[in-house]
Amino acid sequence: MVLKDKVAIITGASRGIGAAVARNLNGAGMKLVIAGRDADALSAVAAGLNDSVSVVGDITAPEMPAKLIAKAVQAFGQCHVVFNNAGVMQLGPTEKTDIDKICEMVRINTEAGFRMAYTAVKYFRSVGGGHLMSTSSVLGTKVRPGGGAYAGTKFAIEALSEALRMELAQTGVKVSCIEPGIVETNLCDHLEVHPKKVFNVKKALDPDDIARSVRFILEQPDHVLIPRLLILPAEQGI
Template sequence: MDLTGKVLLITGASSGIGAATAKMLDQDGVLFVLTGRNEQKLGELAAQLQHAVFVAGDITDPSLPERLLQAALSNFKRLDYVFNNAGVMHIGNVEEADVEALCHMVRVNFEALVRVSYTMLRHMKSQGSGFLINTSSLAGLKTFPGIGAYNGTKFAVEAFTDALRMELAGSGVRVGAIEPGRTDTGLFDHWPEEKRFDPAEGMLQPEDIARCVRFMLLQPEEVLVPRLLVVPSKQPR
């Protein structure tokens, strides 16, 4: 498989896993539509890439998916791949959880992913080719005390992804999920110190996830890696 000239939309591109994936696939000659809220970071990233445009916006804005599709079509005439990756992680025990933040997380991690998916899949199905990769998590496979709402969003991503995979089998459009374990990004920056992960239990780098996304995209058309779980080798859970 050759990724040269393929057009990839990345949500959550302004930092962490999304930004690392853009930088890695830039070496393959991929063309990018990048999105996130932070316009400055998107601009800085786009300037480092060979071919990239960006559309700054909140992923929960229902008008954004169509604008992203149009950005791909007007700039690059096509859309081949989508990396549905924007996400937040709010946690907290029953007494302390910020319920409004949890409900907003549901909108970012699942509702927005659903909106982006249908907009892009309708286009890809009509062109008879495409690849949608959703960012799930180890937390989409296993529950942990105190992160139930985050678990819920990622279990939902898993269910949605697998149902789409089956629905689209044979259409030329492939759907899969990447399932990162703990990865050193800004996702936990707002957590209190005592909730942070123990570094002795290992931490992936965003480039480790980018390499796995690239692996999924590089499979020949008749092959699909529907789920790819990647965790630090030292992680005991």
């Protein structure tokens, strides 16, 4: 896809991976709808972009996916890419598990991720094409002790994405997952033991490393699809 003047929705764009992807795709000439709950952080990201509109709100609100598509169409006439990225991570041993936090993670990562995915592909079908890309994880295909619930939310996104990819193969709608290992963002700030320590990773990925990979997937010609891209810090021996 030639990205210049195409339109992307990016959820979880207020920081971390989503913000880096926003900067990269905007640098390639894409027009953006960026979303997140933190209005100040979203404004700070928007200040560094051209041709972007912001939508502040919780991605778990059932109306949010349709609102984002409507915003893209209203502001820019169409939507070509949905980067389904908003997410949280809860890890830890069973005895320290807060089931309410786990269920909140399921609502954000899986329920809202599913709503965004179905809303996007229905819209893409109606206009004859588009690309849905979801941020999965290296834990979208593997598990580790203490990470079962988080991995479950990402396995679910992988399963849905794979089935949608097959279902839509003849339609011009592309479906992909990006599967990062440890990325230097705020995602793990609340954890007692950072995954970098667990895996003895001195240099994690930068959000810009993920942004380059996302752009690589999107820039493939029409006849090429990269359904999954696993990207790890070289030191992460998972």
